[in-house]
Amino acid sequence: MDCTPEHPKDTIRPELLDFSPYVPGQSMAEIRRDLGLDTVIKMASNENPLGTSPLVTKTVQRRADLVFRYPRPNSPDLASALGRHLGLAEDRLVIGNGSDEIIDLLIRVLARPGQDRILILDPSFSIYRLQARLCGVELTKIPLNPDFSFPLSQILAAADQNTAMVFLTNPDNPSGYTAPREKLIDLARSLPRRTMLIVDEAYVEFADQPSSFSPLPLFEELDNVVLLRTFSKLYGLAGLRLGYGIMPAWLSDLLHRVKLPFSVNLLAEAAGLSALEDAWFVQASRQTILQGRQDLTRELRALGWTVYPTQANFLLVRPACPARHLVDELLNRGYIIRGLESYGLAEYVRISIGTERENRGLVLACKDIRDNYA
Numbered sequence: 001m002d003c004t005p006e007h008p009k010d011t012i013r014p015e016l017l018d019f020s021p022y023v024p025g026q027s028m029a030e031i032r033r034d035l036g037l038d039t040v041i042k043m044a045s046n047e048n049p050l051g052t053s054p055l056v057t058k059t060v061q062r063r064a065d066l067v068f069r070y071p072r073p074n075s076p077d078l079a080s081a082l083g084r085h086l087g088l089a090e091d092r093l094v095i096g097n098g099s100d101e102i103i104d105l106l107i108r109v110l111a112r113p114g115q116d117r118i119l120i121l122d123p124s125f126s127i128y129r130l131q132a133r134l135c136g137v138e139l140t141k142i143p144l145n146p147d148f149s150f151p152l153s154q155i156l157a158a159a160d161q162n163t164a165m166v167f168l169t170n171p172d173n174p175s176g177y178t179a180p181r182e183k184l185i186d187l188a189r190s191l192p193r194r195t196m197l198i199v200d201e202a203y204v205e206f207a208d209q210p211s212s213f214s215p216l217p218l219f220e221e222l223d224n225v226v227l228l229r230t231f232s233k234l235y236g237l238a239g240l241r242l243g244y245g246i247m248p249a250w251l252s253d254l255l256h257r258v259k260l261p262f263s264v265n266l267l268a269e270a271a272g273l274s275a276l277e278d279a280w281f282v283q284a285s286r287q288t289i290l291q292g293r294q295d296l297t298r299e300l301r302a303l304g305w306t307v308y309p310t311q312a313n314f315l316l317v318r319p320a321c322p323a324r325h326l327v328d329e330l331l332n333r334g335y336i337i338r339g340l341e342s343y344g345l346a347e348y349v350r351i352s353i354g355t356e357r358e359n360r361g362l363v364l365a366c367k368d369i370r371d372n373y374a
């Protein structure tokens with residue numbers, strides 16, 4: 001029988017044929033258009049409710065006329081500034097087009113397709129699963145404990161010589177659960193020697209005490225840990241795409257060798273530098289989230305709803321009414337929150353913390369929905 005492929009489509013890797021893309025939160029423009037609303041408040045994608053620093057805006061405007069130039073590979077000015085900011089040698093840092101890019105690179109560099117496995121928790125941030133699949137690397141999913149804490153002994157039991165990496169998100173998305181740093185350090189030390197522990201710290205800067213949760217202060221003593229951070233949340237740069245990984249020098253060297261040279265654009269690097277300089281904005285953003293977290297948790301619990309403890313800039317909520325009803329009814333009132341069907345948590349919603357005014361408006365809308373739910 002002649003099995004000669006007749007079309008390029010006939011030879012696409014089979015694991016990609018039913019690939020479904022990342023599902024983002026709905027955009028404000030879509031909602032305004034679809035529902036005919038003038039004002040829409042987005043509390044769905046864990047962005048910074050204060051926007052970005054005025055210093056950043058000025059920098060981007062001032063640098064706009066330089067966009068005809070290529071950026072320098074590996075964003076060296078930002079790497080130096082971040083190194084000083086974090087108290088780390090620059091060769092521990094890889095800067096990427098969002099931390100998503102670093103996740104993708106780590107999987108491609110560390111895991112051998114057809115041979116290695118990656119351990120993730122279920123549910124967890126979907127990019128780990130999607131990029132592993134794209135790379136043809138097998139995944140093992142370990143269910144979170146019923147209270148959403150990390151099943152550390154199950155992770156250890158599942159990790160073997162073919163486990164290239166374990167992904168943990170701390171604070172976790174979407175649950176908000178945050179493991180103390182000692183647990184992460186114990187896990188890193190107990191994993192097989194070849195296994196890297198990737199701790200995604202996209203939200204750790206919102207913790208009451210980030211150093212209680214992040215292994216960063218002990219980073220130099222841990223040779224199998226990578227930390228991921230982003231400028232998308234605390235620094236309000238989600239649309240410019242800027243994130244970074246903190247890793248042993250041998251690994252950052254490899255990533256730098258295989259990374260596309262200009263993935264971080266010129267304006268993103270300049271914006272990152274200004275964002276690091278604006279301590280006032282960082283402080284105001286943290287203050288808004290820490291206060292809002294307390295207020296929203298208290299108010300939503302007062303409605304009789306379950307609100308999980310969190311150190312992040314969002315809340316996992318189990319309302320008394322069906323979650324989809326809450327999402328849709330809030331949308332009709334101009335509030336976008338995140339339904340969690342794609343995480344397999346259909347009875348829950350995730351609400352990003354907003355400004356004081358946004359939080360107050362959301363609570364009033366939630367009360368109204370609760371009171372009118374028959």
Ligand SMILES: Cc1ncc(COP(=O)(O)O)c(C=O)c1O
Nearest residue numbers: 098099100125173202230232243
């Ligand atoms: C856990 C987690 N990691 C990474 C990211 C992506 O960050 P970035 O915008 O830097 O790609 C997100 C964004 O929502 C996230 O929730």
